[in-house]
Structure formats: structure tokens, C-alpha cells
Amino acid sequence: MQRNENERKKMQKAFDAKFKEALMRVQALVKERGKGYRVTSVTQDYFPDGVRDALYEVNKKVLRARNLLNALPGYASDGPLEDSLLDGIAYLGFAYALHTLQRDVKPSEQLEQMQLPLS
Numbered sequence: 323m324q325r326n327e328n329e330r331k332k333m334q335k336a337f338d339a340k341f342k343e344a345l346m347r348v349q350a351l352v353k354e355r356g357k358g359y360r361v362t363s364v365t366q367d368y369f370p371d372g373v374r375d376a377l378y379e380v381n382k383k384v385l386r387a388r389n390l391l392n393a394l395p396g397y398a399s400d401g402p403l404e405d406s407l408l409d410g411i412a413y414l415g416f417a418y419a420l421h422t423l424q425r426d427v428k429p430s431e432q433l434e435q436m437q438l439p440l441s
Contacts, residue, residue, distance in 0.1 A: 348411045369420055376417035383410035 325333070359368065369375035387406040 344411060348408050351408055352412050366420065372420045372424060373417050376413050376420055379413040380410055383413060
């Protein structure tokens with residue numbers, strides 16, 4: 323598809339704004355929900371198999387979004403689809419963080435981090 327320059331700029335500006343909105347909403351969502359999840363643990367504790375666990379959660383959100391898209395007309399637009407999409411973005415962010423943490427931590431430090439407190 324070919325679009326003229328003005329149309330491309332206008333459409334890209336609108337897309338960029340929505341993309342930024344999505345990232346800001348995910349950041350707020352993760353911060354708010356995290357309050358109840360990180361009382362005595364850290365985010366990594368919820369993903370014992372690291373990236374694999376995070377991608378499992380992404381898969382669930384993708385499946386949910388697909389089902390909502392195939393649901394009765396109007397149902398998906400009432401919020402559940404947006405919720406699933408935002409959750410999927412959050413879990414992909416978790417996968418990225420888990421991957422890069424694992425990549426950037428020295429093997430000797432990984433063993434140290436994996437040890438659980440006795441109390």
C-alpha cells in the first residue's frame with residue numbers, strides 16, 4: 323500500500339501516540355499490581371523457570387485475545403481485549419527483564435541469587 327507523505331505522517335503520529343499510551347498504561351498497571359505481589363518476594367520469584375514462565379503467560383494472554391476477537395460483536399471492545407493486550411505487553415516486558423538479567427549476571431552471582439533464605 324502506498325500513501326502520500328502527509329497521510330503517512332498523520333497516521334504515524336497517531337500510532338506513536340497510542341503506542342506510548344500503551345506503554346504508559348502497562349507501566350502504571352505493573353506498578354499498581356506489583357504492590358500486592360512483592361510484599362515478601364521479588365518479581366523473579368514468580369517465574370522460577372525464567373523467560374519460559376513469562377512466555378507461558380504471554381501465550382495465555384494471546385489465546386485470550388484471540389478468543390475475544392472471535393467472540394460476540396462488541397464484547398471485545400468493552401475492555402477485556404484491552405486488558406489482555408496490556409497484560410501481554412507486561413509479560414513480554416517481564417520476559418525481557420528476566421532474559422537480560424540472566425544474560426548480564428555472572429554465573430557465580432546466579433548461584434548466589436538462587437539461594438533461598440532459611441527463615
